[in-house]
Structures are given as structure tokens and as C-alpha cells.
Amino acid sequence: MELWLTIAVIASVIVVAAILFWMQRKHLSFSVRVLTALGAGVALGFILQFFFDPESSVIVNAMEWVGIMGTGYVRLLQMIMMPLVFIAILTAFTRIKAAKDVGKISGLVIGMLIVTTIVAGAVGLTSASVFNLSADDIQVGSAEEERGASMEERYANIEADSLPQQIVQLIPTNPFQDLTGARATSTLGVVIFAAFLGIAYLGVRRKETEAAEMFEKITGAIFSVIMRVVTLILRLTPYGVLAIMTSTVATSDLGAVTTLGTFVIASYVALGVVFIIHLLILLFMGLSPIQYLKKAFPVLAFAFTSRTSAAALPMNIQTQKKLGVPEGTANFAGSFGLSIGQNGCAGVYPAMLAFMIAPTVGQNPLEPGFIAMLLAVIAISSFGVAGVGGGATFAAILVLSAMDLPIALAGLLISIEPLIDMGRTAVNVSGSMVAGIFTSKVKKDLNHDDYRNDELRIDGMESNS
Template sequence: MNKNSKLGLTSKILIGMGAGILLGLILRNLFPESLFVKDYITEGILHVVGTIFISSLKMLVVPLVFVSLVCGTSSLSDPSKLGRLGGKTIAFYMFTTAIALTVAITLAIIIHPGNASLASSAMEFSAKDAPSLSEVVINIVPTNPIEAMSQGNMLQIIIFAVIFGFAISHIGERGARVSALFNDLNEVIMRVVTLIMQLAPYGVFALMAKLSLTLGLETLGSVVQYFFLVIFVLLVQALVVYPTLLKTFTGLNPFMFLRKMRDVQLFAFSTASSNATLPVTIETCEHRLGADNKVASFTLPLGATINMDGTAIMQGVATVFIAQVFGIELSLMDYVTVVVTATLASIGTAGVPGVGLIMLAMVLNQVGLPVEGIALIIGVDRLLDMIRTAVNVTGDSVATVVIAKSEGEFSEETFNDSQAGKVGSSFEDQVKNA
């Protein structure tokens, strides 16, 4: 068979996704009450395979972020450059989050998805306490870096890695030897990422099959307007706002960017976790989009931690939706409070599934809305969580390309080469190209 006729990774993932959804729907309709399907297929085989796949991705997050960030910062001997890079990254993330919230709230007010008849005194939702802004700031600096790594506390890992890498760059020849070791470790970890990506179609198949077997669709009918409004705003952010910013700040082709982002978006959609997708995002930004490791190793882990545009969109629409359901009028100052609170809350939002609901509870409290209203949307939040995670990683990657280009740490030749860094269609291809 012609090598070029082999299916690429994106095609395999799409096939796995479609086959998983189909299998789930077939089993759901043919055996709706089957304990065998529930115990041995849904919670058995599918749960085990899907969980192993996500765990294999999460396994790499801490070593990848730490090693990659040390590599990047150790090559930045100029403190002003590191400060400039951090300032640009945070400013860009806050800017896109504010845009996302403004668009979401505006459209929710115009379309008015909330229906007062949905309100019920029986609604209950118990949310975990969200951290205060002061706690978030204090907890940025780790008291124990090893503990931070064991718990996957991304902000603390980032701070320690930046300090560690910066120290390496200032101890001369000994630092050069340590830096070379970390560069070698980084190559090893990226190779492991490539190997795990070969298992993606099977992991995605199991995740989607389980989702279609367990997702409660009965809630969808009562909140269908909210559901599709959130999806619409998410698509506007991903397909209009991000490409416009990319074209404006870099002059690059947005269609090439979106084409190369497909694998990352599919991973994000399947796992609903920015952190689990991080190894794939870094690999794509460096080897497919042309961003240098100095920039990508800093902007992407930080983005997975503080850049939650998709989550902000959900919070904006949900806040207006819940206010409309309970017949509560929000003032202009309330909407400003929502924008500011949700933007700052994204700093403390971990990149894991479902955490957006915890942050939403904090936003609702800030404007005096009943937290119980979250019960209305929790039934469809899992599916929305998958879509907004794909938006989040797209925003992280746009920021990385924009900042890399502005810092002169970007390869336009790599970006414009459609085959650059493309994962081979088989494990043998990877070994051959190693």
C-alpha cells in the first residue's frame, strides 16, 4: 500500500470518536437496563481503557512542564526578557478572557435563554468552596516543590521551574552542563508523548463510548437554548476571535493554524482537561506551529493554569441564564463584577474536568444569585466542558504563536509547512524517524 494512503492520526481519532459514540448509542438503546452492560462494559472495559489513556497523558504533565520550563528559562539569561515574556503572556490571556466574557454576556442578554418556569425550590447544588484571590496569590509560591509536583499544583511548579532555570543560566559552565542534561530529558519526554499519541484513537473510542452510554440527555430539552448558546459563543471565540487576533498580531494564515490544531483540539475534547492535553499542545506548538521552546515551555503551562476562555464563556452565559430563570435583574455594575470576578477566578482554576462549576459558584455568590441554579445546567455541563476545553487549548496556542513571533523566537517556515512535525501514521514511522 502507498505510504501516503495510510490514515493520519487525526483521521484515526475521528474514527475512534465516531465508533465510540455509535457503540454507546447502540448499547444504550438495545440494552437500556442491562446490568451486564453497565458493570462489565461501561464501568468495566470502557472505564479501564479510557482512564488508562487519560492517566498516561497526566503522567507526563508534571515532568514535561518542569523539564520544558527549566529548558526554556535556562536559555534566558536576561532577566528583563523573562519579565517581558511573563507580562505579555498574562496580559494576552486576561485580554482574551475579557473578550470571551463580554461576548458571552452580551449575547445571553440579547437572546434571553432563561425561562422563569424552570425555577424550582427542589433544585440543589452543593459547591466546594472556591479559593479567595488572596489565597491564590499566596499559594503561588511553593513551600515544598516536591509536594507541589506530587499534587500537580501547576502554578507552584511553574514558579519553582522558572527560578531553577534562571539560576542554571547564571552559574556558567556548570549551569551549561545541567542545561544540556535537561535538554536531553526534554527530548526523551517528547518522544514518550509521541508514543502515547499512537494510543489516542483507542483511548478516545473508550471515552466517547462511555460518555454516550452515561450522559443524561433528559435535561437537554429544558435547557436547550442555554446549551446551544454556549456552543455558539465558544465557536465564535475559537473560529472568529482567535483567528482575528492571530492575523492582526502576526499576519499568519489562521486556516493553517486551525488545520494544525485539529489533533490538539480532539485530545482536549476527549479528555475535557487542559492539563491532560498539555503534552500534545506543547509538542504541536513547538514542532508543528514553529514556536521556540523558550516561549512555548512558559506560555503553555501557564495558559493551562490561568487561561480559561471557554470556562469564562460558560460562566458568563450561565450567570445571565440563572438570573433570568429566577427573575433577578442584574445591573451594569453586576455584569462588570461578573467579568472581573470570572477573569480573576480563571487564575485559580485548575485544568481538570468539571472545575468550571466550582468557579461558577463563586461568580454567582459575588452578584447575589442562588448557587442552586447550577443544578439546571449540571446535566449538560460534561458535554460543554469537552467543547470549552478545546477552546481553552486553542487560546493557549494562539497566545504562544503571537508571543513567540513578537519575541523573535518563531519559525515561520515551520508554521507554513503543512507537513512539519506531523506525527507518522504508525509506530514504525516514529521509530524510523527517531
């Protein structure tokens, strides 16, 4: 009986996937198909919750097969992520006219990412205060205790390292190892290595024109091939979103969500406020937030469901280009945003945890000195946060250890971590895109016609085949 029920669950997902394929054949827009997949995945997940226990063998076995479509899609994007980060940064240098522009673009992008992360930290503190969150109110079970112990063991070396040592460790000693994603900070290591190659190219361009031209052609050719691979993978987005969302909802512990509902609500209130701040920044620059929402929806929806801003990088860069951001700036903003100044993971989340945990050691989290120190630590610790699932935990460990707060208490929220991580990731991606738009606006090279053009959306990638 269980076998037939498992087959029925898998078949239900396949039927919805077939509908999405039919929508594609009818040339319905990419955004509509992603939204349909998102809604259908949520609905299907809740239906499965009604009939089956999330830990039942039927759901476990069925979701393993569904994972071929969902997890497989994410793994394909992760496969191309490191090569894309490397070649995107390198290509950005070859398409910059003057060497002085590199420093200006990098400074503006990183500056915007850090400032918005500090603001996000302040928003997280405020939300935690308004909802009166406290670690004492959370019930500790065996899963939470195991997670806390695991975090203490895994990050013991991080806690032992001084801040200067942590900064030095961001510098890659073996860039080829970082290209495999071997370290938590591998993404930033690849960015640094590619940046050094790019700076070297600018020096060669001044003295050896022919060599520079050949290098530019080779780099451009590799970039074109990588982006072609990206295009092929992105066509699978609606199916990936459907599978990921179905699995997430069907396997979620709704009881834990209810028990820790206040933290979930406080988190999404804070993340919503940060996202509104992103829109206000655009409005302040004289740009339409509505137009941004229209074009950014597919990548934000994917980031929300996949919980990995690294896998969303290809869509991130393409969306920025559709919004009128020059390719070089889009490459910088998207790549830097993977490991620097993630508004959700490195800003909101560590600040809320610090507010909750501080009273357990007799620290008043509303003291001005504590708040100032916390925001400073958040800004510094936001460098090197991994742009994959678990990056928020890494950021929280860095912040809590720097503030001398108990690390193990961060494991109390394990049961609702996936649900919160969805919103955090979407805000991370939005922050990097806004940084790219802001930089282009300040440099006066933002294409306003492209920004306003409704026809220039990520949907158009499919017609470029």
C-alpha cells in the same frame, strides 16, 4: 444473556480499535485516524443508546472495560503532566538567550490569556442574553440538589476567603506536594516553583558558567526522556478518543440534553464565537487560520473528548512547535494556559452562570456596573483554575462567590455538564496555543516556514521513534 450482551458491546469497540490499528499500519495520517476514532465513537455511542438504557447493567459493565482503554489513556497523560509542566518551564529558561526575554514572553502570554478570557466572558454574557437564559427555567431534581449542596460544602472555605487570601494561596508552600496535584491550584504552584528555579539558573549562568552548563545538560536530558514518554503515550491517542467518545455518548442522559437544550446551544454558540475570535486574531497577524486548523485538529479533538486540557499539554506543546513557535515560548504558553485565563472554563461558563443566577437575587445582569465588575472578577479569578475536569466548576464558584451570587444554583446543570465541558476544554487549549503564536509573532521569532509547512504536523512524532 446480559453477560453475552456485555461481551458483544466490548467486542464492537475492539473491532473498531482493530480498524484503527490497521489504518496505522497503512500509514494513514494521525489526523485522519483521530477523526475516524471521533466519528466512530459518536456513532457507536448512539447505536448503544438505541438498544440499551444508559444506566443498564450491560452499558455500565461494558463501559468499565472500555474505560481501561479510554480512562487509562487519560491517566497515562495525567501521569506525565506534572513532570512535563515542571521540566517544560525549567527548560524554557535554559533555552532563553537573555534574562529580559523571560519577562517579555511571560507578560505577552499571560496578557493574551487574560485579554481573551475577558473577551470570552463578554461573549458568554451576550449569548446568555440573546437566548434569554434564566436559572428559574431549570427544573431541579434530586441530583441537582445534591450537587448544589455538595458544592456549597466543598467550597465553603473559598467563599469565606477574601480575594487577597485567595491570591496568596496560589503561592506554593510545599512544591513537592504540588507535584502530586494535591491542591486545585497545584499546576500553578508547580509553574511558580519552576519559574523561580529558572530565574535562579539565569543568575547562576552569569556568574558560574560551568555549573550553569551542567544544569542545562541535566535539564535537557530529563526533558528529552520526558518527551520520549509523551511520544509513546500519544501513539495511543486514536484508541483513547474512540473509547472516551463511545463511553460519553453511550452513558449520556439524552433526555436531560433535550430539556436543557437551550443552554447547550447557547454555550456552544458562545464557544464557537470565541474560537472564531481566535482565528481572527491569527488572520489579523497575517497568519492562515486554515493552516492553524489543519495542525491543531488532533490536539483540539483530544481536548474535546477527554475534557482535560492538562492531559492535552504534551500535544499542545508539540502542535505549537509544528506551527513555528520556539520551544521555550511553547512551553510557557502551554503550561501557563493550564491554570491561567482558560477562555472556556474561566471566561464563557462563569459569565453565563452569573447572567442566569443574578435575577434570582434581584440583580439586573445587563447593568453596566454589574458587567464591568463581573468581567474584572473573571479576569482575576482565571488565575489558578485547574486544567482538569471540574476546573469550570472551580472557576464558577470563585466568580459567583465574589459577586455575592448563590453558589448552589451552579449545580443545576450537572446532567449536561460533561457535554458542555467538551467544548470548553477545546477552546481552553486553542486559547493557549494562540497565546503562544501571538507571543512569537510579537517577538518576531515565529518560524513562518514551519507554520506554512503542511508536512510539519503532530503526525510526525511517530516517525521520531
